[in-house]
Amino acid sequence: MKARATSADSRRVVPRHWGYLAGDTVAAARRLLGCTLVSTLDGVETGGVIVETEAYLGLKDPASHAHASKGRTPRNDAMFAGLGTLYVYVSYGIHHCLNVVTGEAGDPVAVLVRALEPSTGLDAMAERRGRAGDLCNGPGRLAQALGITLRHNYHDLARPPVQLVKGAPVSDADVGSSGRIGVSRAEDWPLRFFVRGHPAVKAPRW
DNA sequence: GGTCGGATCATCT
DNA sequence: GATGATCCGACCG
Incomplete structure (x- = not known):
């Protein structure tokens, strides 16, 4: 029998509440469909419910902010912070986008x-969106609707003010997939997942 | 209804 | 100085 590890450092246990996201980022992207994202800001x-996701596979993924060609930088650092961390970045200087880190500490994989x-x-x-419709049908839009900005980067999604709550799994028959949107590299990697026929989901290109 | 270009900035070359 | 994991308003059929 192996010697029992004693240092606290070796007890790298995945918190129970993140068990369904651990191990495989592509599976996590599917399993996040049906889960709920809640923000509580200023008492509001x-x-x-999440209906569309995209997986980004870290070092080996040319479309990932943490691709090996870039290394660990101040921008993508939150991706290295471990399972259940919120990674927020600014897109096109205007919009915020929100990712769930799905890798253990040091493994920069995440789901947009x-x-x-x-x-x-x-x-x-x-009110936050300044319009009645199109509240959450797009990564920048939903971040704005939930009031999430760069100051929520590194946030632990197990606790307020931004929480990820597990939902009932969406059956495989209701899950569609396609290439990712708006990326210029690895476009054909089928890492986008969505609830088929949902009105907030634009028709895939293929 | 569909397409086009401007906005605007953190990050990287 | 260029590049985006985007959105929106303007314009054209």
Whole structure:
């Protein structure tokens, strides 16, 4: 029998509540469909059910912010912070996008949340968005609707003010996949997942 | 209804 | 100085 590890460092245990995301980022991207994202800011609760995701596979993924050609930088550092960490970045200088880190500490893999079915705080989301419709059907839009910005980078999604709550799994028959949107490298990697036929999800290119 | 280009900035070359 | 994991308003059929 092997010697029992004694240092605290060796007890690298995946928290129970993240068990369903551990091990395989592509599977995690599928399993995040049906889960709920909730933000509670200034006493206002807003949130929705995840209906579209994209997996980004870290070092070996040319489309990932943490591809080996870039290394660990201040921008992508939150991707290295471990399972259940929120990674936020600014896109095109205007929009914020929100990712769930799905790798253990040091493994920079993550899932981009691309669309939600709004479920809580519709009025507050509409106010933040400055319009009544198109609240969460796009990565920049949902970040704005939930009030999430760079200051939430590194946040632990197990606790407020931004929480990821596990939902009932979406059956395989209801899950569609396609290439990722808006990337210029590894376009054909089938790492986008979505709830088939959902109105917040734009038709895939293929 | 569809397509086009501007906005705007952290990051990297 | 160029590049985006984007959105929106303007314009054209």
